Amino acid sequence: MRITCVGGGPAGLYFAVLMKLRDPGHQVTVLERDAAGSTYGWGVTYWAGLLERCLAADRVSAQAIRASSVSWQQGVAHVGGEQVVRSSDEGFGIGRHRLLELLAARAQELGVRIEYRHEVRGREQLGPTDLVVAADGVNSVLRDARFGPTVTYGRNRYVWLGTPQVFTAFTFAFVKTSHGYLWCYGYPFDAGTSTCVIECAEATWHGLELDRLGEDELLARLGAMFAEALGGRPLLAGVGGARWQTFRTVTNQRWSDGKVVLLGDAAHTTHYSIGAGTSLALEDALALADALGRPGLALPEALAAYERERRQALLATQSAARYSARWYEELTRYLELKPEQFFALLGQRHSPLLPHVPPQLYYWANRAVEESPGLRRLRGQIGRRVARTLHRRG
Ligand SMILES: Cc1cc2nc3c(=O)[nH]c(=O)nc-3n(C[C@H](O)[C@H](O)[C@H](O)COP(=O)(O)OP(=O)(O)OC[C@H]3O[C@@H](n4cnc5c(N)ncnc54)[C@H](O)[C@@H]3O)c2cc1C
Structure with a gap:
């Protein structure tokens, strides 16, 4: 299969790696607008679940990513002149620059051709190919009106x-x-x-x-x-400078059109306050490679299966991201709380209930649930039921 990935971010590079691993006979090319090593942004977070999925798909790149990451197991909030500390699940951080360097090296080792400084301006410009993967990020040029995109802006x-x-x-x-x-x-x-x-x-x-x-x-x-x-240390601007932005949430009515398929931020974005966009981009790549490798599926069926599965899988994370962004937009609701209470509700910001319940009441009710194994079980059951309902509604 001849595959052209437009965009050498995490989505495009990881997909290229996975396809070459599945079949070294695939001809995979990644076209990246920028020069090698000149990406935007700083570090990105991820959690253990992603690492496990990546280890199962490609041990080599997953181990390299883990070896270049740092981790933490606590959260700290400086608020109201106090410092509140809470323990957390283990989180990982890796420099975006380093992540792309590792993925690009792995892709090239497997025989992927990466053309840096190759900006694509539209699908007509691409040569003969069987599949075009639009992994060109939030401002995707390949995501034209045929995909029915909507962009909403954070406040x-x-x-x-x-x-x-x-x-x-x-x-x-x-x-x-x-x-x-x-x-x-x-x-x-x-x-x-x-x-x-x-x-x-x-x-x-x-x-x-x-x-x-x-x-x-x-x-x-x-x-x-x-x-x-x-600690008195300075702040630094990265590639592109210190630019103020508003977050853009991208959705699309469809994720593929003919032989062009959207991947990562080109298909969907999730607010940065839950630190998930890169993980989701890598998981898109896993799902697309998996669907394309399923025996008996023609290309349109494989692309439809990928879209269906990822839309379902994203529901909970997208909901969490929307409520998290809203929590920060409505920050003044929570500022009267004591620092300890404030930090506890910061950890609950993904909750669909929180915007509708007085913060103090929510805090005490949540605490009661945390302290009672029976109520915790009930909350788990309700959560699973809501997730199943969302899943059925699609
Ligand atoms: C402030 C902030 C903090 C974040 N923190 C986290 C975090 O902690 N954890 C996390 O998981 N995610 C985080 N994210 C989200 C994450 O950065 C994105 O979701 C992720 O980069 C998406 O990967 P991608 O490969 O789809 O797109 P991108 O990483 O944007 O890659 C797209 C690539 O395509 C190239 N390109 C674009 N147009 C063209 C073109 N026309 N021709 C050729 N190439 C092109 C670009 O140069 C780029 O290299 C954060 C985002 C923001 C804004």
Whole structure:
């Protein structure tokens, strides 16, 4: 099979690796707009479940990814002048740059051709091929009107930065200003660097005139605001600079059109506050490679099976992402809570119930559930029933 992947991000590269592993006879080419090693962003998080799935699919790349990752087992929130610590599931961080370097090396070792600095402007431009994988990210050029795309914009502003402060836990910090709160999420991703995403409401952003500052001034100002969490270390801008953005949630009515199929962010995005987009992109690649390898399925059937399975699998994560984004957009609801309570509800921000229940009441009810094995079982049963209902509705 001749396969052209447009985009050398995690989705495109991992899919290329998987297809070559399934059949070294496939001719797989990845066309990447940027130069090798020049990707945007800092570190990305993932959890043990992803690692297990990747280990089963390709031990070599999964072990290399694990070896280049750092991990943590705690969350810390700096809020209201206090520091609250909670234990958490083990989380992992890896530099996006390093992840792509590892996947590209693995792909090339297996015989994938990667053409860097090759920007694709439309499907007509591509040569003869049996399958086009549009893995060209949130601004995909291949995702035209034929896919029925919808893009909705988040209400808050964010900027994706780095710092030489090495957080030892997943770190949140909430800072009060004369125009409302700013907050950051920080996590380590190698021995000397952490990611630091800073977010605020649109009114705060305008009120503090953050929209008007030059890059150096912005980094210095934000660095001073978050000095406590950053231990006085600076903030750094990456490739593309310190750009404020609003999050775009992408959905599509269909994920394939003829021989073109969407993968990763080109197909769907999930708010960064749940740190899942890269994992989902890799899982898309696993599912697509799996569907294409199923005996007896013609290409249209395989693409339809991939879409069906991934849409189902994404439901819970997309719901969590929507509620998480909303939690931050409605932050003022939670600011009256004591720091310990605030952090507990920060951990519950994916809940569809939380926006509809007074925060204090939710906090105490949730605590009662946590302390009672019977109520915890009941909550599990209700959760599974809701998941089954969502699954049936598709
Ligand atoms: C602030 C922030 C924090 C995040 N943190 C996390 C996290 O902690 N954990 C996590 O799992 N996810 C995280 N994500 C999400 C994650 O970055 C994306 O979901 C993931 O990168 C999607 O992978 P992809 O391969 O689909 O797209 P991308 O990684 O965007 O790759 C697309 C590739 O296509 C190339 N390209 C684009 N257009 C063209 C073209 N026309 N021709 C050729 N090449 C092209 C691009 O240069 C790029 O290399 C975060 C996102 C943001 C914004």
